[in-house]
Amino acid sequence: MDRRNFIKLGTAAGVGAMVLPVSGIAISAEQMLDKPMDVAFKKKLADIALNTAKAAGASYADARIGRYLNQFVTTRETNVDNIVNTESAGIGIRVIANGTWGFASTSIMTPDSIAETAKKAVAVAKANSKFQTSPVKLAPVKGVGDVSWQTPITKNAMEVPIKEKVDLLLSVNDAAMSNGANFITSVLFLVNEQKYFASTDGSYIDQDVHRLWAPFFATAVGPEGFKQRTGLGNPVGMGFEYLDGKEEDKIKITGANVGYNKSYDIIEDAAAAGKQLKAKLKAKSVEPGKYDLVLDPAHLMLTIHESVGHPLELDRVLGYEANFAGTSFATLDKWKSGKFQYGSDIVNLFADKTQVGSLGHVEYDDEGVKTKQWDLVKDGILVNYQATRDQVHMIDQNESHGCCYSQSWRDVQFQRMPNVSLKPNEKDISAEDVIKDVEKGIYIAGRGSFSIDQQRYNFQFGGQLFYEIKDGKIVDQIEDVAYQSNTQEFWNSCVQMAGKSDYRLGGSFFDGKGQPSQVSAVSHGCPTTRFNNINVINTARNV
Amino acid sequence: MTILSEQKAKALLSKVIAFSKADECECNLDGTLGGNIRYARNTVSTAGEESDLVLAVQSTFGKRTGVATINEFDDASLQKVVRRSEELAKLAPENDEHMPVFGKQKYVESKTYFKSTADVTPEFRAQAAEDSIVPSKKNKLVASGFLEETVGFSAIMNNKGLFAYNQATDVDFSVTIRTEDGKGSGWATRNYSDVKLLDTAEASKIAITKSKNSVDAKAMEPGKYTVILEPAASVGLLGNMVNNFGQRSADEGRSFLSYKPKEGEDPEKAPKNRLGEKMFDERVNIYTDPQHPIAPTAPFEGNGYPRKHTDWIKNGKVVNMPNSPYWAKKTGVDYIPGGGNIIMDGGNESLEDMIKNTRRGILVTRLWYIRSLDPQTLLYTGLTRDGTFYIENGKIKYPIKNFRFNESPIVMLNNIEALGEPQRINGNMIPPMKVRDFTFSSLSDAV
Numbered sequence: 002m003d004r005r006n007f008i009k010l011g012t013a014a015g016v017g018a019m020v021l022p023v024s025g026i027a028i029s030a031e032q033m034l035d036k037p038m039d040v041a042f043k044k045k046l047a048d049i050a051l052n053t054a055k056a057a058g059a060s061y062a063d064a065r066i067g068r069y070l071n072q073f074v075t076t077r078e079t080n081v082d083n084i085v086n087t088e089s090a091g092i093g094i095r096v097i098a099n100g101t102w103g104f105a106s107t108s109i110m111t112p113d114s115i116a117e118t119a120k121k122a123v124a125v126a127k128a129n130s131k132f133q134t135s136p137v138k139l140a141p142v143k144g145v146g147d148v149s150w151q152t153p154i155t156k157n158a159m160e161v162p163i164k165e166k167v168d169l170l171l172s173v174n175d176a177a178m179s180n181g182a183n184f185i186t187s188v189l190f191l192v193n194e195q196k197y198f199a200s201t202d203g204s205y206i207d208q209d210v211h212r213l214w215a216p217f218f219a220t221a222v223g224p225e226g227f228k229q230r231t232g233l234g235n236p237v238g239m240g241f242e243y244l245d246g247k248e249e250d251k252i253k254i255t256g257a258n259v260g261y262n263k264s265y266d267i268i269e270d271a272a273a274a275g276k277q278l279k280a281k282l283k284a285k286s287v288e289p290g291k292y293d294l295v296l297d298p299a300h301l302m303l304t305i306h307e308s309v310g311h312p313l314e315l316d317r318v319l320g321y322e323a324n325f326a327g328t329s330f331a332t333l334d335k336w337k338s339g340k341f342q343y344g345s346d347i348v349n350l351f352a353d354k355t356q357v358g359s360l361g362h363v364e365y366d367d368e369g370v371k372t373k374q375w376d377l378v379k380d381g382i383l384v385n386y387q388a389t390r391d392q393v394h395m396i397d398q399n400e401s402h403g404c405c406y407s408q409s410w411r412d413v414q415f416q417r418m419p420n421v422s423l424k425p426n427e428k429d430i431s432a433e434d435v436i437k438d439v440e441k442g443i444y445i446a447g448r449g450s451f452s453i454d455q456q457r458y459n460f461q462f463g464g465q466l467f468y469e470i471k472d473g474k475i476v477d478q479i480e481d482v483a484y485q486s487n488t489q490e491f492w493n494s495c496v497q498m499a500g501k502s503d504y505r506l507g508g509s510f511f512d513g514k515g516q517p518s519q520v521s522a523v524s525h526g527c528p529t530t531r532f533n534n535i536n537v538i539n540t541a542r543n544v
Numbered sequence: 545m546t547i548l549s550e551q552k553a554k555a556l557l558s559k560v561i562a563f564s565k566a567d568e569c570e571c572n573l574d575g576t577l578g579g580n581i582r583y584a585r586n587t588v589s590t591a592g593e594e595s596d597l598v599l600a601v602q603s604t605f606g607k608r609t610g611v612a613t614i615n616e617f618d619d620a621s622l623q624k625v626v627r628r629s630e631e632l633a634k635l636a637p638e639n640d641e642h643m644p645v646f647g648k649q650k651y652v653e654s655k656t657y658f659k660s661t662a663d664v665t666p667e668f669r670a671q672a673a674e675d676s677i678v679p680s681k682k683n684k685l686v687a688s689g690f691l692e693e694t695v696g697f698s699a700i701m702n703n704k705g706l707f708a709y710n711q712a713t714d715v716d717f718s719v720t721i722r723t724e725d726g727k728g729s730g731w732a733t734r735n736y737s738d739v740k741l742l743d744t745a746e747a748s749k750i751a752i753t754k755s756k757n758s759v760d761a762k763a764m765e766p767g768k769y770t771v772i773l774e775p776a777a778s779v780g781l782l783g784n785m786v787n788n789f790g791q792r793s794a795d796e797g798r799s800f801l802s803y804k805p806k807e808g809e810d811p812e813k814a815p816k817n818r819l820g821e822k823m824f825d826e827r828v829n830i831y832t833d834p835q836h837p838i839a840p841t842a843p844f845e846g847n848g849y850p851r852k853h854t855d856w857i858k859n860g861k862v863v864n865m866p867n868s869p870y871w872a873k874k875t876g877v878d879y880i881p882g883g884g885n886i887i888m889d890g891g892n893e894s895l896e897d898m899i900k901n902t903r904r905g906i907l908v909t910r911l912w913y914i915r916s917l918d919p920q921t922l923l924y925t926g927l928t929r930d931g932t933f934y935i936e937n938g939k940i941k942y943p944i945k946n947f948r949f950n951e952s953p954i955v956m957l958n959n960i961e962a963l964g965e966p967q968r969i970n971g972n973m974i975p976p977m978k979v980r981d982f983t984f985s986s987l988s989d990a991v
């Protein structure tokens with residue numbers, strides 16, 4: 002175990018050194034199972050915050066009392082590197098005073114400390130209001146009184162004994178190493194957000210949110226150099242049942258990989274990784290040029306995330322993220338025209354925070370708005386954005402989209418991406434049906450290197466596994482593939498996708514945004530999809 | 545109050561250690577206090593203050609270690625957290641790579657704390673934002689920026705005689721200023737330990753100039769160009785390279801520093817890594833130094849081991865590679881911790897001189913969204929952003945559209961033409977660099 006409050010994974014990941022943000026403090030496994038604070042007590046504390054803020058001059062206030070639990074288990078080959086249990090508890094108080102936001106938070110949850118923190122939030126708002134030019138305008142939300150919600154899980158991962166988790170990961174390592182990998186790091190990330198939201202609108206919302214991710218990073222070394230392969234499983238808004246690896250959740254692509262739907266056979270995937278690594282060491286390097294690409298869901302999810310999810314965040318479009326993540330090519334004039342062809346007419350992209358099993362699934366967002374589903378791109382045309390209560394009036398709407406989130410009680414909530422997904426083909430064709438019509442193409446599975454500009458025009462993506470397609474058949478495993486494109490051109494080159502049986506959720510467990518930077522978890526659903534005539538480059542180089 | 549004095553931290557930790565029955569007991573006490581302000585569209589968007597104090601106790605029996613933490617500090621709570629860490633240690637699997645904690649250490653003097661930064665108020669932050677917004681508005685431009693300051697302390701004590709304490713302050717400011725029509729964008733950043741050095745108006749002036757001058761950028765063909773990289777443009781590539789300097793991954797054959805046996809060479813007898821090899825231009829000197837006067841860091845690592853000036857690259861040659869205590873012992877070398885900053889020596893040329901001495905080249909303000917393409921060659925991709933200009937015959941001719949690059953820092957540090965005076969960025973010291981044959985692979989429409 003490591004007492005420092007971060008985990009650093011080595012370069013085995015294929016994603017470079019990865020420092021994972023872990024706010025909070027380490028606690029024992031049994032403490033993770035302590036009952037959350039009594040709801041009536043939380044309500045009492047929240048009311049102290051709301052009443053104090055109002056008395057100090059706030060026109061609106063909300064309080065988030067949170068207990069955020071994380072468990073991270075890291076193994077390396079035959080060794081357990083790290084078992085970290087962290088807990089972070091406290092209250093974050095957000096207010097509007099003189100038409101300006103103010104925020105303060107504390108881990109000391111005594112009535113005096115909460116009142117003092119509420120006053121501090123109002124003082125911050127008032128200090129900033131001197132330079133405020135346009136007052137905050139909130140879309141109306143009707144208070145819902147006392148309500149509660151929990152992620153639908155069947156096996157609470159926090160209750161699974163540490164030994165079982167360690168044994169699973171060591172079996173994963175053994176499977177990879179017995180089949181060709183020389184090194185492997187496997188990790189289990191568990192998150193449980195126990196969060197209580199109260200606002201001066203009259204809402205008292207208690208939610209218990211669970212998420213899980215089990216990635217691995219395997220490496221094979223040979224005289225040719227070294228190659229890496231990460232797991233093809235997805236982070237999910239589920240319990241430990243995701244790791245059951247049921248046969249009905251496997252989608253096999255002849256000559257290539259196995260894709261995973263609602264559960265994940267991580268040991269099988271690790272064994273496949275070992276074999277594929279050996280093949281990667283000897284695989285031929287791609288010939289650069291134009292190819293038709295067939296992208297599997299565990300890969301395409303990231304392309305959706307970067308080229309649709311981020312550019313349609315309204316705060317980016319309006320300029321609130323200009324100093325960090327950037328702005329967006331999908332400007333308001335394009336949306337207002339009602340004619341902006343984001344993709345070909347078979348492209349339908351939607352936002353949704355109600356999808357079961359997804360990372361973004363909650364009943365209410367972090368400003369008390371009930372979550373929902375809505376269209377972003379319909380029949381290829383840009384039709385809407387993702388917004389919060391204080392933003393929707395800027396796109397002439399009066400109902401928030403429920404996109405407000407904070408990574409902890411300590412940080413202020415702001416607009417975060419909901420699940421953004423691609424609708425499957427109405428005809429329920431398979432991934433192999435999509436491959437069979439391709440004459441000269443590449444099938445790409447798994448997420449690899451990804452990079453996109455600050456307005457989301459130009460992107461370059463790699464992957465984990467690459468297979469050459471010739472005359473409708475997968476023929477060879479190839480290497481050094483990345484494709485470069487422009488968002489609008491790319492989505493307009495979308496010609497076919499598989500149907501609902503192939504639709505799978507992928508996701509990002511640590512999506513970063515904002516200053517100070519915060520992480521959030523978000524899923525993207527899609528079927529295996531074909532894009533024609535895309536520019537492929539070769540990433541191998543002598544230095 | 546989350547910031548404890550050295551005396552108070554020592555008293556509290558001594559009490560914790562006295563409760564221990566383990567073979568080894570080591571405690572970390574960390575406190576932070578900070579504030580921030582964020583603005584966009586020429587007005588404040590969010591602002592806040594945060595504080596926290598946490599005690600972590602690590603107990604070890606043999607090779608079994610347990611960690612427990614707490615944020616209550618009465619005697620009963622302190623005793624409870626020690627017992628809990630001991631119970632966890634007894635349940636934990638053996639870690640074959642476990643290494644004993646360090647005994648008493650000597651540290652160099654810390655230079656990381658400035659009272660001025662600890663005294664920042666919400667009003668100060670609001671004024672600093674205003675000093676950036678007002679000139680932007682005057683120029684009919686749109687400012688967005690972020691200012692954050694933190695004061696923190698870190699204390700470590702164990703039952704083998706180690707005690708370490710440090711207080712540090714840090715202030716970060718960045719601003720992006722765009723034209724109203726979105727056709728121009730400029731950026732500047734400042735990072736100090738002492739907030740007295742911060743002048744948000746001065747930094748904003750640079751962003752304003754770049755914003756106005758970057759309007760109506762022309763498209764240039766992708767290809768290899770001589771570039772002048774401002775420190776913000778090279779720090780990402782350099783940071784990625786230094787992060788991949790570790791001895792273990794090199795010895796294991798999975799790093800750009802792994803040694804590839806030559807034809808006919810016995811792999812068993814060949815070195816495992818490229819220590820001692822000249823891999824870069826001889827003007828390249830990169831090291832870590834906790835006492836750097838402008839970019840200091842805490843004088844100890846998270847495990848209490850002292851930090852000291854350590855060269856990574858000297859005159860272009862790899863002279864040290866960081867490792868862990870376990871790997872150092874296994875391979876029979878000294879333990880070399882990674883350090884807390886990257887210091888790169890510079891040269892005499894000013895940025896203006898570099899431009900003046902360039903016949904044909906590109907000035908790059910910063911690089912964005914850098915991602916690894918091939919860890920074997922340290923090939924990275926990413927894009928230029930917020931001020932990219934074409935230089936011809938010693939003068940900036942016109943703004944150009946942003947490029948995607950596919951390049952390796954190894955190539956960058958071999959193709960150096962000139963180095964300027966290092967500047968502090970993200971806690972590091974990096975010089976402006978003029979580099980030939982930098983590879984741009986495609987154009988971006990992003991502004």
